[in-house]
Amino acid sequence: MTPPYQTSLFIKVRDYECDMQGIVNNAVYQNYLEHGRHEYLIERGLDFAQITESGVHLVVVRAELDYKRPLKSGLRFKVMSHLERVSRLKFVFKQKILSPDERQVYLEAVIFCVSLNRGGRPSPFKDLEALL
Amino acid sequence: MTPPYQTSLFIKVRDYECDMQGIVNNAVYQNYLEHGRHEYLIERGLDFAQITESGVHLVVVRAELDYKRPLKSGLRFKVMSHLERVSRLKFVFKQKILSPDERQVYLEAVIFCVSLNRGGRPSPFKDLEALL
Amino acid sequence: MTPPYQTSLFIKVRDYECDMQGIVNNAVYQNYLEHGRHEYLIERGLDFAQITESGVHLVVVRAELDYKRPLKSGLRFKVMSHLERVSRLKFVFKQKILSPDERQVYLEAVIFCVSLNRGGRPSPFKDLEALL
Amino acid sequence: MTPPYQTSLFIKVRDYECDMQGIVNNAVYQNYLEHGRHEYLIERGLDFAQITESGVHLVVVRAELDYKRPLKSGLRFKVMSHLERVSRLKFVFKQKILSPDERQVYLEAVIFCVSLNRGGRPSPFKDLEALL
Numbered sequence: 001m002t003p004p005y006q007t008s009l010f011i012k013v014r015d016y017e018c019d020m021q022g023i024v025n026n027a028v029y030q031n032y033l034e035h036g037r038h039e040y041l042i043e044r045g046l047d048f049a050q051i052t053e054s055g056v057h058l059v060v061v062r063a064e065l066d067y068k069r070p071l072k073s074g075l076r077f078k079v080m081s082h083l084e085r086v087s088r089l090k091f092v093f094k095q096k097i098l099s100p101d102e103r104q105v106y107l108e109a110v111i112f113c114v115s116l117n118r119g120g121r122p123s124p125f126k127d128l129e130a131l132l
Numbered sequence: 133m134t135p136p137y138q139t140s141l142f143i144k145v146r147d148y149e150c151d152m153q154g155i156v157n158n159a160v161y162q163n164y165l166e167h168g169r170h171e172y173l174i175e176r177g178l179d180f181a182q183i184t185e186s187g188v189h190l191v192v193v194r195a196e197l198d199y200k201r202p203l204k205s206g207l208r209f210k211v212m213s214h215l216e217r218v219s220r221l222k223f224v225f226k227q228k229i230l231s232p233d234e235r236q237v238y239l240e241a242v243i244f245c246v247s248l249n250r251g252g253r254p255s256p257f258k259d260l261e262a263l264l
Numbered sequence: 265m266t267p268p269y270q271t272s273l274f275i276k277v278r279d280y281e282c283d284m285q286g287i288v289n290n291a292v293y294q295n296y297l298e299h300g301r302h303e304y305l306i307e308r309g310l311d312f313a314q315i316t317e318s319g320v321h322l323v324v325v326r327a328e329l330d331y332k333r334p335l336k337s338g339l340r341f342k343v344m345s346h347l348e349r350v351s352r353l354k355f356v357f358k359q360k361i362l363s364p365d366e367r368q369v370y371l372e373a374v375i376f377c378v379s380l381n382r383g384g385r386p387s388p389f390k391d392l393e394a395l396l
Numbered sequence: 397m398t399p400p401y402q403t404s405l406f407i408k409v410r411d412y413e414c415d416m417q418g419i420v421n422n423a424v425y426q427n428y429l430e431h432g433r434h435e436y437l438i439e440r441g442l443d444f445a446q447i448t449e450s451g452v453h454l455v456v457v458r459a460e461l462d463y464k465r466p467l468k469s470g471l472r473f474k475v476m477s478h479l480e481r482v483s484r485l486k487f488v489f490k491q492k493i494l495s496p497d498e499r500q501v502y503l504e505a506v507i508f509c510v511s512l513n514r515g516g517r518p519s520p521f522k523d524l525e526a527l528l
Contacts, residue, residue, distance in 0.1 A: 014431040015444055016289050020282045020337065021184055022445070026166065026192045027280060030159035035410040042470070048411055049418070049469035052153055059202070060158045065195045073284065073445035074438070146299040147312055148423060150416045152469065154313070157412050167278040174338070180279055181286070181337035205313035205416065206306070285448055290456050291426035298422065316417055324422045327461040334455070 005080035005096065007040040012076045023070035029107050030063065033095050036079035037111070040093070044131050055118040056125055061090070062112040068105045076100055085132045089122045090114050137212035137228065139172040144208045155202035161239050162195065165227050168211035169243070172225070176263050187250040188257055193222070194244040200237045208232055217264045221254045222246050269344035269360065271304040276340045287334035293371050294327065297359050300343030301375070304357070308395050319382040320389055325354070326376040332369045340364055349396045353386045354378050401476035401492065403436040408472045419466035425503050426459065429491050432475035433507070436489070440527050451514040452521055457486070458508040464501045472496055481528045485518045486510050 011032060019025040038048045051058060071077060082094045090112060097107040115125035143164060151157040170180045183190060203209060214226045222244060229239040247257035275296060283289040302312045315322060335341060346358045354376060361371040379389035407428060415421040434444045447454060467473060478490045486508060493503040511521035 014427065015434050016283055016291060016427050016430050018284045018445075019280055020181060020284065020286045021189055021191075022284045022449075025280050026195065027159045027162035030162060031410065031412050034158065034412050038411050047470065049152060049414075053418075057153055059153075059199070061199050063158065063195070063197045063199075065197075067191070067193050067195075070191070074443065146295065147302050148295050148298050148415055148421050150313075151412055152414045152416065152418045154317075154416045159412060163278065163280050166280050170279050179338065181282075185286075206311065284445060285453055285455075290430065290459065291423045294423035294426060313416060321417055323417075323463070323466070325463050327422065327459070327463075329459045329461075331455070331457050331459075 005082045005094070007036070007043055007081045009036045009039045009079040009081075010076065010100065011035070011079065013071050013073055015073050018073055021070075023072050026065075026067065029065060029067070029071075029097065029109075032079055032097060033093075033107075033109055033111060036081045036095055037093050039079075040081040040083065046127055046131075051125075051127075057116040057120075058113055058125070058128070059116060060111055060113050064110045066108045068107060071097070071106050077106060078102075083131060085129075086112065089124060091128065091132065137214045137226070139168070139175055139213045141168045141171045141211040141213075142208065142232065143167070143211065145203050145205055147205050150205055153202075155204055158197075158199065161197060161199070161203075161229065161241075164211055164229060165225075165239075165241055165243060168213045168227055169225050171211075172213040172215065178259055178263075183257075183259075189248040189252075190245055190257070190260070191248060192243055192245055196242040198240045200239060203229070203238050209238060215263060217261075218244065221256060223260065223264065269346045269358070271300070271307055271345045273300045273303045273343040273345075274340065274364065275299070275343065277335050277337055279337050282337055285334075287336050290329075290331065293329060293331070293335075293361065293373075296341075296343055296361060297357075297371075297373055297375060300345045300359055301357050303343075304345040304347065310391055310395075315389075315391075321380040321384075322377055322389070322392070323380060324375055324377055328374040330372045332371060335361070335370050341370060347395060349393075350376065353388060355392065355396065401478045401490070403432070403439055403477045405432045405435045405475045405477075406472065406496065407431070407475065409467050409469055411469050414469055417466075419468050422461075422463065425461060425463070425467075425493065425505075428473075428475055428493060429489075429503075429505055429507060432477045432491055433489050436477040436479065442523055442527075447521075447523075453512040453516075454509055454521070454524070455512060456507055456509055460506040462504045464503060467493070467502050473502060479527060481525075482508065485520060487524065487528065 017028045080096045093111040095109045114122045117123035149160045212228045225243040227241045246254045249255035281292045344360045357375040359373045378386045381387035413424045476492045489507040491505045510518045513519035
């Protein structure tokens with residue numbers, strides 16, 4: 001896989017995440033991806049809850065999600081995440097949801113984010129830039 | 133707005149849909165959009181639950197979501213939906229989330245779907261094609 | 265129905281709220297009830313989001329939920345809410361989820377709440393007491 | 397702790413589970429408890445998804461939830477579950493959500509369940525009775 005995905009998070013599907021089709025609901029994948037991004041940050045010393053409390057808002061401005069095959073009850077999977085800079089104010093998480101052995105791809109996603117300052121304006125966030 | 137959006141669904145933000153940032157969580161927009169698509173179908177005589185029970189699975193294969201400005205506690209908005217054919221087996225919902233007076237755009241989305249038959253294979257779904 | 269339920273909120277089941285059993289997931293009823301309570305407060309001039317921002321935390325300390333019959337895809341229902349005082353620091357919402365014509369009872373609930381001050385201690389909340 | 401809790405499930409709070417109060421939303425605890433019950437069954441050879449597909453519906457008829465202290469972003473906890481018979485047709489899960497070292501109790505719950513046959517009538521479910 002290129003680019004190199006730096007963080008893996010292992011999760012198991014919970015039954016309430018499945019809908020009447022018996023598969024994980026489309027919206028829930030965004031929950032998994034968000035959790036993957038926040039764990040990515042935690043591993044690098046950045047706590048999303050603390051960042052939010054400090055007045056900096058990291059927000060998603062665009063999400064592209066390719067659903068490759070459905071996750072079902074009881075399946076285990078991993079969320080892989082990789083962070084890249086797009087411009088001075090915008091960065092992107094490239095993320096994949098895979099079977100633990102990486103043979104099955106369930107979802108591929110590209111999540112564009114910006115950081116907003118207390119005034120709600122896009123503003124560089126030094127702690128995040130230090131990761132790039 | 134082009135293309136002409138044919139169905140409007142009016143919703144009010146529920147507080148449990150907001151996260152620690154005090155705004156509607158990114159994943160919840162996909163809930164709104166799904167509800168908008170299913171109401172679109174209902175208005176045209178197609179009931180998603182019945183379709184699912186009949187063995188046909190309408191599934192999302194790709195979602196593109198542009199988050200324009202955040203929805204907050206108590207806000208009212210409408211979900212507008214428009215269906216188009218992409219190819220023999222693929223169709224697309226173009227959707228917007230707007231303020232009731234249409235002056236504010238909260239989200240724009242393009243949702244690609246296919247219908248799967250009982251065997252899990254892409255297969256034309258006549259009832260849906262009749263809408264196009 | 266005794267006690268007199270003062271606020272009604274009309275809702276329609278959204279398909280993503282249903283789980284693999286094809287009925288609304290148990291946890292989702294608590295979403296409906298919370299939304300019913302917050303609308304109850306809004307109608308009386310109390311905005312939950314503003315209360316939270318002001319540093320007062322209204323929290324649930326006990327919930328009793330009796331599931332009478334399942335809500336299914338497409339059903340419309342109403343949430344009825346009634347507020348009573350239990351003690352100087354504790355109050356209770358009695359809530360019902362009913363069919364619009366009130367012939368079907370889907371759920372009955374008793375939700376005990378307290379208000380916490382900035383320090384996290386139970387403390388009378390005057391604006392709420394004024395409703396009782 | 398009495399009665400002896402037989403199954404422990406370790407979970408970490410995900411940030412999207414927190415609401416505008418910065419703590420896990422009340423409804424989400426029911427998600428954790430359901431996941432705890434289903435894992436309890438899985439460990440004993442009963443798969444909830446397969447049971448549902450076979451036409452048997454295990455449903456909650458009453459839930460009593462005592463919220464002791466709030467779960468917050470990043471916290472790890474365990475869900476402990478214990479199954480008991482109430483009557484020929486009704487059984488109960490006693491569940492607790494605790495800190496991993498068991499010093500903090502976040503929630504205590506009593507969840508009453510029945511099994512429904514294909515016709516929707518309460519009916520003994522042999523596979524479950526074998527666990528009691």
